[in-house]
Amino acid sequence: xxxxxxxxxxxxxxLVEHITALSVGDxxxxxxxxxxxxxxxxxxxxxTPPPRETLEAYWRGTLLIPDRDLFVxxxxxVIAGSSQLHRPPRNNxxxxxACNFTTSFVAPWARGHGLARDLTQIAENHARxxxxxxMNLDVRETQRAAIRLYEALGFQKFGEHPxxxxxxxxxxxxxxxFKNLSVTGPTGTTEGGTS
Ligand SMILES: CC(C)(COP(=O)(O)OP(=O)(O)OC[C@H]1O[C@@H](n2cnc3c(N)ncnc32)[C@H](O)[C@@H]1OP(=O)(O)O)[C@@H](O)C(=O)NCCC(=O)NCCS
Numbered sequence: 001x002x003x004x005x006x007x008x009x010x011x012x013x014x015l016v017e018h019i020t021a022l023s024v025g026d027x028x029x030x031x032x033x034x035x036x037x038x039x040x041x042x043x044x045x046x047x048t049p050p051p052r053e054t055l056e057a058y059w060r061g062t063l064l065i066p067d068r069d070l071f072v073x074x075x076x077x078v079i080a081g082s083s084q085l086h087r088p089p090r091n092n093x094x095x096x097x098a099c100n101f102t103t104s105f106v107a108p109w110a111r112g113h114g115l116a117r118d119l120t121q122i123a124e125n126h127a128r129x130x131x132x133x134x135m136n137l138d139v140r141e142t143q144r145a146a147i148r149l150y151e152a153l154g155f156q157k158f159g160e161h162p163x164x165x166x167x168x169x170x171x172x173x174x175x176x177x178f179k180n181l182s183v184t185g186p187t188g189t190t191e192g193g194t195s
Pocket of ligand 1: 042103117139144148
């Protein structure tokens with residue numbers, strides 16, 4: 001066979017959804033995706049994959065915490081990434097308008113299909129629906145792909161932390177961003193959307 005066959009391959013279907021429960025299969029896929037991201041060096045805090053039961057307990061626990069919203073990204077139906085929206089605790093009346101976008105990752109095998117963009121925008125739309133006016137996030141300065149994505153989506157850098165994280169290579173600087181959600185961007189997506 002000659003020629004580039006890839007141009008005839010069907011585009012994988014992407015879907016990002018806000019979830020409140022995980023089936024055994026989905027939990028397994030989410031743990032696989034997280035492990036792959038951790039090994040690749042973008043594991044929302046973990047430098048090496050924890051034992052499987054720790055990872056499972058982490059995701060189950062996330063669903064139980066009332067102030068957290070969990071989003072998963074699927075590629076052809078298989079969970080390949082995730083993100084979270086953390087709402088401020090009830091006592092924090094002074095910052096009740098602001099939420100935090102965090103723990104976003106896509107497994108290396110599923111990158112480049114727009115899942116991270118959808119995981120961010122759908123969380124952003126969800127935050128708007130909940131009435132939040134500001135979305136904050138922070139990222140290691142070494143996560144170039146994520147920084148490019150967030151800046152393209154209109155997040156504005158407001159600070160840097162020289163001792164934000166410590167990896168095997170030493171301290172890594174952290175970058176802090178915010179987005180004013182009352183300013184509508186050019187690219188809106190709807191929750192539970194597909195592409
Ligand atoms: C950052 C990450 C989530 C991107 O996932 P993805 O699904 O491949 O990203 P998308 O396909 O949605 O790409 C969206 C945008 O991200 C940026 N991007 C993605 N991959 C990139 C790369 N390799 N280099 C530079 N920019 C990149 C681009 O701006 C891209 O838009 P474009 O395609 O119009 O150029 C993924 O690389 C990852 O999990 N990295 C490790 C963990 C991490 O950094 N998490 C964020 C911490 S808050």
